[in-house]
Amino acid sequence: MEKRLKGNRAMKKCDYKTAREEYTEGLLETPEDPALWCNRSLAFLKEGYPELALMDASRAILLLEKKMNETITVLTGNSYKSRANETINEAKSSGKGEFKIISFLKDSDNTQKLVEIGKEKLSCILSQNKNCKDNDDSEKFVRMLFKVFYRQAVAFSKLEIWHKSIESCKTFLNMQKHIEKDSIEISNTDCLQLLSHCEKKHAAFTKEDPEYFKFYQYYGVMNYKMGYPWDCTQINRDSEELFEDLKMQLEVLSDTKLSLTQVEFDKSSNSSSMKIQYGVEALRDISAKSILMEETPFLNVHNRFISRCDYCNLLLIDPKDNTIEFYECPETGCKEVYCDSECWQLASNEFHKPLCGKDITPILEITQSGEATGSLNFLFFLKIFAIAKIRGICPLDIDELKHLVRYRPIHGKILYQHIWSSMYMCTLEILGISPFDVRFDFWVYLECIHMIRCNVFAATDDQGRPDCASCYSLISLVNHDCNPNAFMIDHELTAAREIKKGEPVTISYIGDDDNYDNCSRQSHFADVFGFICKCNRCEQHVTVDE
Numbered sequence: 269m270e271k272r273l274k275g276n277r278a279m280k281k282c283d284y285k286t287a288r289e290e291y292t293e294g295l296l297e298t299p300e301d302p303a304l305w306c307n308r309s310l311a312f313l314k315e316g317y318p319e320l321a322l323m324d325a326s327r328a329i330l331l332l333e334k335k336m337n338e339t340i341t342v343l344t345g346n347s348y349k350s351r352a353n354e355t356i357n358e359a360k361s362s363g364k365g366e367f368k369i370i371s372f373l374k375d376s377d378n379t380q381k382l383v384e385i386g387k388e389k390l391s392c393i394l395s396q397n398k399n400c401k402d403n404d405d406s407e408k409f410v411r412m413l414f415k416v417f418y419r420q421a422v423a424f425s426k427l428e429i430w431h432k433s434i435e436s437c438k439t440f441l442n443m444q445k446h447i448e449k450d451s452i453e454i455s456n457t458d459c460l461q462l463l464s465h466c467e468k469k470h471a472a473f474t475k476e477d478p479e480y481f482k483f484y485q486y487y488g489v490m491n492y493k494m495g496y497p498w499d500c501t502q503i504n505r506d507s508e509e510l511f512e513d514l515k516m517q518l519e520v521l522s523d524t525k526l527s528l529t530q531v532e533f534d535k536s537s538n539s540s541s542m543k544i545q546y547g548v549e550a551l552r553d554i555s556a557k558s559i560l561m562e563e564t565p566f567l568n569v570h571n572r573f574i575s576r577c578d579y580c581n582l583l584l585i586d587p588k589d590n591t592i593e594f595y596e597c598p599e600t601g602c603k604e605v606y607c608d609s610e611c612w613q614l615a616s617n618e619f620h621k622p623l624c625g626k627d628i629t630p631i632l633e634i635t636q637s638g639e640a641t642g643s644l645n646f647l648f649f650l651k652i653f654a655i656a657k658i659r660g661i662c663p664l665d666i667d668e669l670k671h672l673v674r675y676r677p678i679h680g681k682i683l684y685q686h687i688w689s690s691m692y693m694c695t696l697e698i699l700g701i702s703p704f705d706v707r708f709d710f711w712v713y714l715e716c717i718h719m720i721r722c723n724v725f726a727a728t729d730d731q732g733r734p735d736c737a738s739c740y741s742l743i744s745l746v747n748h749d750c751n752p753n754a755f756m757i758d759h760e761l762t763a764a765r766e767i768k769k770g771e772p773v774t775i776s777y778i779g780d781d782d783n784y785d786n787c788s789r790q791s792h793f794a795d796v797f798g799f800i801c802k803c804n805r806c807e808q809h810v811t812v813d814e
């Protein structure tokens with residue numbers, strides 16, 4: 269409560285940063301206070317993070333919905349008597365279960381009738397009845413509900429997400445003056461429009477709704493130049509200690525063939541907010557085709573089209589006779605399969621426990637329907653959050669991943685995919701992580717998205733479907749060149765030609781690039797990795813053969 273009041277005072281002074289910090293601290297103490305989520309949502313909106321405002325508003329709605337499930341809110345006054353009666357009749361004919369009224373009805377007849385029949389569907393009829401008591405709890409509840417729906421709508425519009433089922437956002441935007449004042453003094457006509465929107469949103473948030481996933485598959489645009497300023501994992505990345513630690517790991521794993529260096533890319537070529545960019549160089553002369561280093565991936569994921577080990581991705585089908593041999597997780601109801609008990613044990617220690625026996629179908633449906641290998645990334649986020657849960661830390665503090673570069677868009681804007689928010693909620697639900705735990709906040713998930721997208725090796729199957737992907741802790745430090753001197757094969761970094769001592773070791777991020785011309789190569793690097801390649805080949809527009 270104290271933090272909320274401090275936050276509110278900061279909001280009044282337009283100090284949105286302090287307000288957001290106070291609300292976040294408040295949420296550490298009382299994570300299930302809908303008012304804190306509702307208020308932080310506004311702070312995020314004002315600070316320019318509509319994607320986070322949207323998620324906070326959704327969480328406030330979740331908490332308010334909990335209350336709605338126990339109660340039915342009917343606020344009415346003279347002008348809405350007939351509407352109230354309709355609600356009563358509708359409820360009567362559907363014969364729905366028990367409910368209680370939390371409203372401040374002046375019309376005792378209707379109240380009585382509603383109590384008698386029972387009803388579980390949300391029905392809000394907002395009154396402009398000036399006789400209502402302002403400090404009434406139920407009124408506060410409904411006002412908060414409208415506020416969060418309204419904030420959601422503004423966040424949608426700031427993200428430029430438009431869809432016919434949220435057309436009513438436009439109505440909200442016409443009422444911009446209300447949100448500016450942070451007050452909800454709404455006319456009866458506006459009120460009805462809000463109501464219709466509210467019902468639609470309510471339906472959209474119901475998982476049983478077959479349109480659920482379709483509804484969320486929309487795109488928007490969001491500002492995303494430097495990541496989130498409060499993210500201290502980015503400060504740690506530039507520390508000397510981390511550099512020395514990574515350097516040592518690299519030297520040991522490569523048997524002193526490779527070392528870590530700091531590189532400076534042409535400033536105009538790289539949008540990364542990372543002050544320091546790392547790269548890998550040869551510590552001695554290396555002959556062509558020799559193995560520079562072999563690394564076990566830190567994480568593997570696969571799409572389950574083909575039977576693979578859920579720990580190391582190894583194919584479990586013998587291609588000679590199509591027989592499948594695997595070790596099943598001994599827990600009844602768990603569908604995970606492994607090469608052997610050793611892989612199962614390793615998986616259990618690292619990420620499997622919170623996933624054991626869980627139904628991950630909603631995430632698989634999305635990864636399996638994806639046409640690009642990037643769709644596999646939702647499986648990475650699931651495992652990353654599982655590891656963080658087991659270790660009791662924030663996902664961005666996982667040692668093996670915390671140094672990885674994150675994607676930053678060249679022009680400061682990225683495509684916002686609304687599916688991220690539903691996949692995020694799904695991930696938390698599967699892992700049994702509370703959606704109100706700020707250590708697993710939505711911005712953390714977004715940062716994982718930008719970390720994974722530029723640090724994985726993915727492959728398609730023989731039908732061209734996204735099949736599997738791996739993420740390496742150290743091999744991820746190798747930079748790209750369109751005329752590389754090394755390549756990756758079966759977890760081994762191999763020299764493509766002779767490499768001289770001190771020479772940077774590079775690979776091609778698009779593997780065999782026969783399908784790319786100069787232009788499509790460039791746009792791929794810009795889109796996926798956030799850099800403009802300035803290697804000789806790109807600068808001179810020549811092909812390797814030339």
Ligand SMILES: C[S@@+](CC[C@H](N)C(=O)[O-])C[C@H]1O[C@@H](n2cnc3c(N)ncnc32)[C@H](O)[C@@H]1O
Nearest residue numbers: 533540545546673722744745746747748797799
């Ligand atoms: C897999 S990481 C490579 C290691 C990275 N330099 C680091 O500091 O950890 C990929 C990122 O490195 C940077 N990068 C790699 N190759 C590059 C190149 N040729 N030109 C500019 N930036 C490059 C980009 O920021 C890219 O998203």
